[in-house]
Amino acid sequence: MVSHAMICVQHGSFIDSTAEGVQARNLQRELFDDDELIFQFRLKDPVGREVLSKVIDYARAEIGARYSLPEAMRSVAGMRKPRSNRQFCSRLVARVYKKANIDLVPDADYCSPEDLRLSPLLVEIPVQTETVSEEETRWRETNANPVRDTHQAHNAILDVARSFDPDIESLNDLYPLLVNRPDIDPEIAAVLRESGYLDLWRIEIETFPWRYDQNLIATMTDPGQMAELREYCIGTVIEAYSGGIRFAVNLVQLQALQSKYGGESFQLWVKLYQTLVLNDQARREVAFTWLLKHHPDDLKRHMEQIEPHSAYWYSIVDRVEPKLAALSRLGVAAEGNLDVCSSCGDQPAAAYRVMNGAQTMPGVPSLRLCEDCIEIRRDMGSVLAPFLP
Numbered sequence: 001m002v003s004h005a006m007i008c009v010q011h012g013s014f015i016d017s018t019a020e021g022v023q024a025r026n027l028q029r030e031l032f033d034d035d036e037l038i039f040q041f042r043l044k045d046p047v048g049r050e051v052l053s054k055v056i057d058y059a060r061a062e063i064g065a066r067y068s069l070p071e072a073m074r075s076v077a078g079m080r081k082p083r084s085n086r087q088f089c090s091r092l093v094a095r096v097y098k099k100a101n102i103d104l105v106p107d108a109d110y111c112s113p114e115d116l117r118l119s120p121l122l123v124e125i126p127v128q129t130e131t132v133s134e135e136e137t138r139w140r141e142t143n144a145n146p147v148r149d150t151h152q153a154h155n156a157i158l159d160v161a162r163s164f165d166p167d168i169e170s171l172n173d174l175y176p177l178l179v180n181r182p183d184i185d186p187e188i189a190a191v192l193r194e195s196g197y198l199d200l201w202r203i204e205i206e207t208f209p210w211r212y213d214q215n216l217i218a219t220m221t222d223p224g225q226m227a228e229l230r231e232y233c234i235g236t237v238i239e240a241y242s243g244g245i246r247f248a249v250n251l252v253q254l255q256a257l258q259s260k261y262g263g264e265s266f267q268l269w270v271k272l273y274q275t276l277v278l279n280d281q282a283r284r285e286v287a288f289t290w291l292l293k294h295h296p297d298d299l300k301r302h303m304e305q306i307e308p309h310s311a312y313w314y315s316i317v318d319r320v321e322p323k324l325a326a327l328s329r330l331g332v333a334a335e336g337n338l339d340v341c342s343s344c345g346d347q348p349a350a351a352y353r354v355m356n357g358a359q360t361m362p363g364v365p366s367l368r369l370c371e372d373c374i375e376i377r378r379d380m381g382s383v384l385a386p387f388l389p
Helices: 049-061 069-077 089-099 113-117 134-142 146-164 171-180 182-194 201-207 214-218 223-238 245-261 264-294 296-302 311-320 322-335 371-379
Strands: 006-010 013-018 021-026 040-043 122-125 350-354 366-369 384-386
Touching: 006 049, 006 089, 013 089, 021 146, 049 089, 049 245, 049 311, 069 089, 089 113, 146 171, 146 182, 146 201, 171 182, 171 245, 171 264, 182 264, 201 264, 214 264, 223 264, 223 296, 245 264, 245 311, 264 296, 311 322, 366 371, 371 384
Parallel strands: none
Antiparallel strands: 006 013, 013 021, 040 122, 350 366, 350 384
16 A cells, blocks of 8 residues: 655656655655555646646645644545645645646545555556665765755745744745735845755755856766766756746746835845746756757757747746737737747747747747747847757
């Protein structure tokens, strides 16, 4: 019988609910005993990427929510009340799917990991594991642990927030709290700074500087390194845009809140997410350029290209550039064709990926542009490249 459930939200990343609360974790850092059984599932019937992105967004929004041991125990005992906003592992997974109108189980509030395993909507897929050496185990124990540091920072922030409102569950709950209680802004801003939360991104940069620097990655020419780089770069471009879209969505939301309500906390968050958007773009473009030089066929096979005016494209652009989304819909409706220019609605128009969206339009992955509009966009600072064949 399965005893725990978690949800994969990105390559190598998952979210689960334990006694520590809801947290994001790195699958590469999870260790299992030899006799443990591990199962992996996906939806039996494929759904659109825009639907899966909603599931992932809902899961990320729960980060920080507290664990409810009593309700977890009631789910096993067959009791079904109360129904709080707190989480336990199987409730988290079932709830985030239900929010996207996918009912994995009859009751998303009260279910067990075993109920999820037996869901008729899921199909089991093979699991790949690796044996961890004693040397690697020692390395894990003695080196920096960004996942642990992130958990500690989240908990420090939420502890302060809950001193003002005990019903606060997730980090996202802090935004309305600050809107309704601007008087506590100094305390929230202080814990954002003192917890180390604003500097967590530096751990990744300091540990893997070559991921963000074309010159550094070019110096890694050892055959063993090259093989690992190839695997890493493929994993990066597969999720070239979808992997980091959450940074742009949060940035746009926080910029609106900071503009309307002010306050040091929103200002600190805006600065943080501006950095995260830039870092995400740098990581993507470094991987893209390395593959283009060394394994262009890999790039053609694996590079994520989000087709302009597709349902998934609109699910992103509606949140980060709603005016652009509305403008493109007018053009599509007028011509009855998805292949029109995103800006003016003219034809012919070709698809381009946005290479420097962090500076010009954070979160927008691609545009379909006519000859006139591509020149206008380039004059405005956009760096655009044709889709790969």
